[in-house]
Every structure is written in structure tokens, then in C-alpha cells.
Amino acid sequence: MANYRCGVQVRLSNGVEWAAHAAILMAGLPDRHGIRAERLAVYLGVPPAYLAKQLQAMRRAGLVESSRGAQGGYRLSRSPSDISLWDITAAIEGPASIFRCTEVRQNGPCGLDARDCRTACGIAAAFRNAENTFRNELASVSLANLADQMLTDIKPDHIKYSLEWLHAESLPMPKAASEKTGD
Amino acid sequence: MANYRCGVQVRLSNGVEWAAHAAILMAGLPDRHGIRAERLAVYLGVPPAYLAKQLQAMRRAGLVESSRGAQGGYRLSRSPSDISLWDITAAIEGPASIFRCTEVRQNGPCGLDARDCRTACGIAAAFRNAENTFRNELASVSLANLADQMLTDIKPDHIKYSLEWLHAESLPMPKAASEKTGD
DNA sequence: TCAATTAGGATATTTATTATCCGAAATGAG
DNA sequence: CTCATTTCGGATAATAAATATCCTAATTGA
Numbered sequence: 146m147a148n149y150r151c152g153v154q155v156r157l158s159n160g161v162e163w164a165a166h167a168a169i170l171m172a173g174l175p176d177r178h179g180i181r182a183e184r185l186a187v188y189l190g191v192p193p194a195y196l197a198k199q200l201q202a203m204r205r206a207g208l209v210e211s212s213r214g215a216q217g218g219y220r221l222s223r224s225p226s227d228i229s230l231w232d233i234t235a236a237i238e239g240p241a242s243i244f245r246c247t248e249v250r251q252n253g254p255c256g257l258d259a260r261d262c263r264t265a266c267g268i269a270a271a272f273r274n275a276e277n278t279f280r281n282e283l284a285s286v287s288l289a290n291l292a293d294q295m296l297t298d299i300k301p302d303h304i305k306y307s308l309e310w311l312h313a314e315s316l317p318m319p320k321a322a323s324e325k326t327g328d
Numbered sequence: 329m330a331n332y333r334c335g336v337q338v339r340l341s342n343g344v345e346w347a348a349h350a351a352i353l354m355a356g357l358p359d360r361h362g363i364r365a366e367r368l369a370v371y372l373g374v375p376p377a378y379l380a381k382q383l384q385a386m387r388r389a390g391l392v393e394s395s396r397g398a399q400g401g402y403r404l405s406r407s408p409s410d411i412s413l414w415d416i417t418a419a420i421e422g423p424a425s426i427f428r429c430t431e432v433r434q435n436g437p438c439g440l441d442a443r444d445c446r447t448a449c450g451i452a453a454a455f456r457n458a459e460n461t462f463r464n465e466l467a468s469v470s471l472a473n474l475a476d477q478m479l480t481d482i483k484p485d486h487i488k489y490s491l492e493w494l495h496a497e498s499l500p501m502p503k504a505a506s507e508k509t510g511d
Numbered sequence: 512t513c514a515a516t517t518a519g520g521a522t523a524t525t526t527a528t529t530a531t532c533c534g535a536a537a538t539g540a541g
Numbered sequence: 542c543t544c545a546t547t548t549c550g551g552a553t554a555a556t557a558a559a560t561a562t563c564c565t566a567a568t569t570g571a
Contacts, residue, residue, distance in 0.1 A: 395537090535549080
């Protein structure tokens with residue numbers, strides 16, 4: 146009892162996890178092949194309409210390319226070794242930082258004048274620092290790294306089964322809508 | 329136009345910022361002196377009832393001591409150099425990690441068996457890693473560091489004014505309720 | 512021309528955060 | 542002892558954000 150929780154939770158949205166898994170799957174497709182959004186959702190067991198949101202966010206960030214219409218689908222727009230976990234996170238979560246300084250030091254009877262608050266207060270600076278290390282750590286992990294690790298972690302026959310499923314769903318994508326510039 | 333935002337925001341609650349500011353203020357009180365919660369809220373210009381929540385969370389985490397009743401109040405329970413920004417963050421936000429793995433790899437037609445998921449998947453491991461660096465960075469900043477920096481950043485006459493305000497509000501706290509063990 | 516598929520937004524639902532309030536317990540002072 | 546004061550702990554309301562679904566339009570290959 147007394148299981149009170151005044152403490153607040155801070156989490157990333159699941160969208161980041163889903164987007165990362167989807168990106169790793171696309172890294173496993175044959176060269177220049179894509180896959181339908183709905184098929185990715187089935188493979189991952191997540192709501193199709195919501196995964197589509199994450200795919201659109203990744204497309205706006207330039208991580209994936211899409212083709213509409215029959216035979217349309219998604220594929221990575223860069224090599225898996227050129228896409229980091231930070232790229233995915235930033236695409237889904239946006240550029241906002243974890244800590245938001247509300248300039249408390251300007252409040253109250255002893256509040257500072259805004260002119261004296263050009264430089265960040267120590268608290269904000271420390272959090273900015275910590276966030277940079279967080280970001281750099283994620284930036285050092287690529288989709289290629291993650292795919293490699295997955296191949297060593299999972300049993301060979303399961304890998305074979307999964308790749309067969311994926312490749313059977315893959316679609317040739319000679320050109321992508323996001324790539325075309327009116328030529 | 330087209331200022332859509334499908335991207336999601338991730339932030340810490342303001343409680344962390346307020347708690348940190350409150351803790352720095354308490355570090356500026358005379359030795360063995362405390363201050364009423366309501367006075368802290370006035371100084372910081374934040375809602376008293378909500379700051380009280382953060383103070384209670386810090387008390388449960390052992391960072392501050394409180395005394396009830398007339399002449400009651402809060403004071404730090406350790407030296408400012410022994411309390412880190414991570415201590416504050418953990419006290420307010422709780423132990424939950426930023427990234428939450430929902431074991432997507434166990435979903436769908438090619439889902440792994442739970443028995444094969446003893447070790448964390450690469451994505452979860454990478455986030456755990458990044459969070460560790462984030463935490464360590466915050467752990468390296470103490471209240472004493474922050475207070476020192478504040479003293480160098482702020483103009484001397486403003487420091488004087490603020491300390492006078494604080495010291496006028498300070499209360500002697502020979503013993504703290506959280507400290508007493510029934511002796 | 513038609514069927515299939517993504518794009519973009521509207522919108523509902525659920526969850527988390529922010530904020531306030533009140534009774535109970537504790538304490539120092541008179 | 543009694544009383545005014547103040548924190549404690551929880552209940553609960555209000556606001557904001559994340560999660561999820563659906564629909565119409567645009568695009569494309571067959």
C-alpha cells in the first residue's frame with residue numbers, strides 16, 4: 146500500500162521504437178526494393194495507421210523515400226550505415242530538447258532582469274550538456290550496426306524465415322516519388 | 329504554411345527545474361537553517377501547492393529534511409556538494425527510463441519467442457547506453473557547482489539583495505522530523 | 512479508366528502532466 | 542494543556558500530450 150507516485154514519467158513515444166524497427170526491416174530488403182506500409186505494420190504487429198504517421202515523419206526528414214499508387218511503398222533513401230538512431234529519434238520526436246528552461250530566475254521578488262539573462266543559467270547549461278552526450282551516443286549507432294547485431298543475436302533458421310517473409314513482400318522501386326524532381 | 333507537427337515532444341516536467349532552483353536556494357541558507365515551502369514558492373514565482381509536491385518528492389528521496397508545525401520548514405539533508413543534478417532529477421521524475429522497449433520483436437508473423445529475448449534488443453541497448461551517459465553527466469554537477477556559478481554570473485548587488493531576502497526568511501531548525509528516530 | 516496506395520489532415524480516445532484543495536498529524540509557543 | 546501554524550498525504554480537477562483511427566485527395570501502374 147501507499148504506492149503513491151508523485152514522481153512523473155518521462156518517456157519517448159513508442160513511435161521511435163516502431164520507426165527504428167521499421168527502418169531495420171527496410172535495411173534488410175533487396176537493393177532498390179521497397180515495401181508497403183501496411184505490410185511493415187503486419188510484420189511488426191503495430192497499428193497500421195499509426196505506423197504510417199512515423200513513416201511520413203521519416204520521409205519528411207529525408208530518411209526514407211516513398212512511391213504512391215499501385216506498386217508503391219517505402220524504402221530507405223540512404224545506406225543503412227548512413228542512418229543513425231539519432232536520425233530516427235529526431236525525425237519522430239522533433240528538435241525540442243528534453244529539458245525546457247522557463248527562466249525561473251526572472252520570477253519573484255528577487256527576479257533577474259531579462260537583460261541579465263543572455264547566457265543560460267547553470268541548470269539549463271548542465272542539461273544541455275547532458276543532452277548532447279545522449280544525442281552523440283545515439284548518433285554513433287547506425288542501422289547497419291543494429292542489423293548486424295540482430296543477425297548475430299537471432300537463431301539462423303529464424304533469420305531465414307524472416308528474410309523469406311520480407312523478400313516475398315518486397316517490391317521493386319526503380320524510382321521514388323520523393324526523388325523525382327520533375328524530370 | 330503546412331506547419332504540421334506529427335512529431336512528438338519529449339520533455340522533463342517543470343518540476344525538475346523548480347526543484348533544482350529550490351535546492352540551490354536552500355544551499356544559500358545559513359547553516360542548520362530551513363525555510364517554509366510557501367516562501368520558496370514566492371521567491372521562485374511558482375505555484376506553492378505544486379512546488380510542495382516537488383519538495384515532498386525530494387524529502388522521500390532523502391535530499392531534504394522537513395519539520396512540521398509552527399516554525400517548520402525544509403532544509404537540505406546533505407552538503408550541497410553531495411547532491412547532484414541527477415539526484416534531483418531522479419527524485420522528481422522517478423526511476424523510469426526515457427526509452428521504453430515494448431518488445432516489438434516478439435510481435436507479428438515472424439515474432440521471436442519470449443525465451444529468445446533474454447538479452448535486450450539492440451535498439452533498447454543503445455538507448456540504455458545513451459541514457460547512462462545522460463545520467464552520468466547530470467551526476468557530475470552538484471548543487472555547490474551550480475551555486476558557485478550563480479554567484480559568478482549575477483551582479484554583486486543583486487546577490488546581496490537576494491541573500492538578504494533569503495536570510496530574513498530563514499528559520500533555525502535544530503532538529504528535523506525526518507531525522508528523529510524516537511530518541 | 513480503374514484499382515491500389517501513399518499523403519495529409521481531422522478527430523476521437525487514452526494517458527500524463529500540471530495544479531489546487533482539504534483533512535490529518537505534528538510541533539513550538541503561550 | 543491548548544492553540545495557531547505548518548507540513549504530510551492523498552483526492553481530484555483541469556490542461557496538455559501521446560496514441561490511434563478514419564476519410565478524402567492525389568498519384569501511379571496496369
